[in-house]
Each structure stands twice: as C-alpha cells, then as structure tokens.
Amino acid sequence: MTKKEFEKGINSYRKIVGNNFGYKKSGYVSYKIVNGYFFYILHLVDTSVDLKVKPFYADDLWWDIFQMPENKKPLSLRGNGAFALSGELIGEYPTFVENWKNYEEQDFEKIWTSVFNKIEEEIANFISQNPSADRYMPQATNMRGDVSLTYLIALLHNHKEHKVVELIQEAQNNNRRSGMSKWIGDKEIDGYSFVLKYANSML
Numbered sequence: 001m002t003k004k005e006f007e008k009g010i011n012s013y014r015k016i017v018g019n020n021f022g023y024k025k026s027g028y029v030s031y032k033i034v035n036g037y038f039f040y041i042l043h044l045v046d047t048s049v050d051l052k053v054k055p056f057y058a059d060d061l062w063w064d065i066f067q068m069p070e071n072k073k074p075l076s077l078r079g080n081g082a083f084a085l086s087g088e089l090i091g092e093y094p095t096f097v098e099n100w101k102n103y104e105e106q107d108f109e110k111i112w113t114s115v116f117n118k119i120e121e122e123i124a125n126f127i128s129q130n131p132s133a134d135r136y137m138p139q140a141t142n143m144r145g146d147v148s149l150t151y152l153i154a155l156l157h158n159h160k161e162h163k164v165v166e167l168i169q170e171a172q173n174n175n176r177r178s179g180m181s182k183w184i185g186d187k188e189i190d191g192y193s194f195v196l197k198y199a200n201s202m203l
Helices: 003-020 056-065 105-129 149-157 161-173 191-201
Strands: 024-026 029-034 037-045 048-055 088-094 181-184 187-190
Touching (some): 003 029, 003 037, 037 056, 037 105, 048 149, 056 149, 149 161
Antiparallel strands (some): 048 088
C-alpha cells in the first residue's frame, strides 16, 4: 500500500473499531460521554494517541460565559474546537510505531482494538477514582503555569466564586493570561476577564 492508503486505513479503522466501543469520530478526535465526563482521544500523529478528559458541563458553562453558546453543537467541538477548554491528559498509547511499510490492512483492526481496550481500562479506573463529574477538580494550572480555565470553570460549578475571583485577580496582577481571548469592537478581552465578570455577578 502507499503512504496515503496507510493514513486512510488507520483513520478508517479508528472509526470502525471506535464505534464498537461507543466512540464517535470527527477528524483526528474520537470521543464519548461516560458518567458526565467527556473523554476524547487525540490522534495527531501515526505513532500514538492521547486520552484526555473533562467534565461534560465545563464547555457549556465556559461558552455561556465567553458568549459563544453556538459552540455547544456539534459535540465534537469539545474535542477539536478552537475555543474548547483543555482536558486533563490521563493516558498516552503507542499505535503504529514501526515504519508504515511494515503494516498490512489486517494489522489496523488488531492494533486499534488493543489500544481501545487499554483506553477503556483507563476510563474505568479514572471513574472509580472520580465517580462524580460535578465534584471533580481538574489540574489547577495549565502547561504554561497559568491558572487553568477548566479549573476555574469547575470552581464556579461548585459555587466557589470567591476563590475564582482571588485566583484571577492574582493572575492579572502578575500579567498572566488565560490562553483564550476574544475581540469586542477594537479591544481584545482575555478569558480571565469574562470569568471574573461572571464570578462577581454570582456573588
């Protein structure tokens, strides 16, 4: 097979096998909702996939605050949308690690089945440790070391508005940014400002 046929084949079988495990596929993302969590698999390179998770409510609340409610549909935007909240990385799995020329079509289903079985084990383990999506607290900081928007949204969901105000004011005093912003007129407004305004309105 050609490299193009290889790429098409592994993506096609990710959809086929994923469907058997209850996943929907949209581009490089496979996702499903379990126990109030949005679990999604990112297939960005041939050699591995990442498994991430966030509470399902998180993007809905964020998009209301960020004034983008239209993003709530389709569901796949929670995994690959430009303004979706980041999920927490809970697993990384090798996939097609050898030279693509070493694979045949029958390998695709076998490898994806093995990967999805491992992912299902990880999801079951995660839920056993975090049974309530409503009370689950994501990591407090993102990869840049800034306060995570996903964490702030979880705090709001749990009625901890005072904590949100404290964290954002500290971040803004240190000239930190959320990683997402929106232009209103000729002014760029950082995501922290949207969350701060909402938190204050709830006090």
